[in-house]
Amino acid sequence: MNNKEHNPEDWEFETLAVRAGSIRSGEREHSEAIYLTSSFVYESAQQAQAVFAGDEEGNVYSRYTNPSVKMFEERMAALEGGELACASSSGMAAILGMCMALLKAGDHVVCSRSVFGTTVTVFNKYLARFGVETTFVDFTDYDQWQQACRPETKLFFLETPSNPLGEVVDIEKMASLAHDNGAWLMVDNCFCTPALQQPLKLGADIVVHSTTKFIDGQGRCMGGVAVGSKELISEMHLWQRAAGASMSPFNAWNFFKSLETLSLRMDAHCRNAMELAQWLEQHSAVEKVYYSGLPSHNGHELAKKQQKAFGGVLAFTVKGGRQEAWSVIDRLQIISRTANLGDTRSTVTHPATTTHSRLSDEDKQRAGITENLVRISVGLESVNDLKKDLESGLSSLT
Ligand SMILES: Cc1ncc(COP(=O)(O)O)c(C=O)c1O
Structure with a gap:
């Protein structure tokens, strides 16, 4: 079956989980192939130039793009209801990557206090060194989120449900609050996965995951992914090319096979x-x-x-x-x-x-x-x- 013949928008979640993503090798394999290669070859110098310049579609180097990773990204984007996804070497690489891609010195972040500890370290210690300030607020206290906002606030960050007490915030309400204050809402959807909750459909701008968790589901591989609009996620792809925190094709293959179940x-x-x-x-x-x-x-x-x-x-x-x-x-x-x-x-x-x-x-x-x-x-x-x-x-x- 050629997946390109279908419009994934017509498919329900379970079908997307099994079939979304268009990358095939041309060898008529039924189960999608794994591409363990660091680079790609060209027919001619001219073709190499065209692919490098982006005039012809193709891969250059697996730090930039890799077919197995792209396959996983397409499936994740379909499942979260986003336009584009960018996979990374871990959940932390996805969170840091999105922040590096979108924020600059002078910007301000409002972040839930009830997020993964290392996420707090990224905001508190590392982004602070580069002039991005973060205010931490009580997760379910909407007034605190509003009061923390400043003209330079660019990002709201939260995890719902929270770990370990399973507290929940209203994503739709938080998206409106973020947008009213000129900020994006980024949601760590690691605990629910898109099978249970789709934050983009509730107004969030970016969803991030540690795919190390339920998406792998079998405790084998480290990985992360960010999903959202083409505009925002393209910035993350550019960051990833430069920073090199790319997902391994082997891990991507494990993840997209895991998505099927x-x-x-x-x-x-x-x-x-x-x-x-x-x-x-x-x-x-x-x-x-x-x-x-x-x-x-x-x-x-x-x-x-x-x-x-x-x-x-x-x-x-x-x-x-x-x-x-x-x-x-x-x-x-x-x-x-x-x-x-x-x-x-x-x-x-x-x-x-x-x-x-x-x-x-x-x-x-x-x-x-x-x-x-x-x-x-x-x-x-x-x-x-x-x-x-x-x-x-x-x-x-x-
Ligand atoms: C909610 C949440 N977000 C992000 C991360 C970081 O993911 P990783 O360990 O894949 O870098 C974790 C890890 O436990 C987590 O629980």
């Missing part, structure tokens, strides 16, 4: 997470469960409106403190003690001493990162086995 995987992650959250909520050793699929969660109604389902990550506090949380974590036999998430395998972290350990005590308190908090990225194992595994830890507390 994204909907099915996300459905199963969400189903398992919901069942586990409901079970934990009834457990006598558990104090509170943070999962937006539960009516008790303060983001439940908004998540229901803006997401297709509630995601695969949940957190809970045990009765007690660090000792009790660690004792639950240390007894687990199935769930892996590792900081990554979005894997077929369930993973567990103690945010206060790992992912969020660099926050000051005050910032931890403000972000709700208590010593008795445990985060689980719920995988695709049998939920009954996951319950039994958690029970072995929790029963030691009762």
Whole structure:
């Protein structure tokens, strides 16, 4: 089948996930090929000149473009509903790359306090050195976002749902607020993936991902991607050519193959997470469960409106403190003690001493990162086995 015969706009998400993207080798392969090559050859010096000049379509060098990477970019752009995507070597390279492509000295950023720690470092330490100032605000306090704006504000940055408490903001409202203040809205959509939430369709200008998470879904490869309008993402492509944080073709191949099962995987992650959250909520050793699929969660109604389902990550506090949380974590036999998430395998972290350990005590308190908090990225194992595994830890507390 020639994908070019079809207009992907007619296709639903699941079809796009399997078939969007037009790059084929001409060898009639059914499963798209992997192009492990650093450079490309030409018929003649004249053709080389034309391709280098951009007068003829073609690849030059895999730091610029590579067919496998382009294939992944086309599929991601289709899934997020953007015009263009730019893949990068990691999620951080996508976030930094978009900022380097769009911002200049004197510009100002408003950023949610509840974003990935390294994202805070990029804004706080590195972009600050180049004259880009960032104001951090409480994620769900819309007034703080408005009050932080200045004439030189160019970018709003947020992650929704937030990690690890699953708080949610209204993307449509944030996009209007950003635009009213002359800024772009960039959303890290790593926790939901486009299978559950499409921020561009809600008014965001740029979506970024760590494809290392649910998009790979199997904990194999590092990668990132930014999606948005041709105008904005073309700037990122130019940055990438110069900075060299390009995605490896091997990783791109893994990612676009993984996209084919994204909907099915996300459905199963969400189903398992919901069942586990409901079970934990009834457990006598558990104090509170943070999962937006539960009516008790303060983001439940908004998540229901803006997401297709509630995601695969949940957190809970045990009765007690660090000792009790660690004792639950240390007894687990199935769930892996590792900081990554979005894997077929369930993973567990103690945010206060790992992912969020660099926050000051005050910032931890403000972000709700208590010593008795445990985060689980719920995988695709049998939920009954996951319950039994958690029970072995929790029963030691009762
Ligand atoms: C929400 C979020 N954004 C970005 C990143 C950074 O991605 P990467 O590790 O692929 O650079 C992570 C990593 O954990 C993350 O959780």
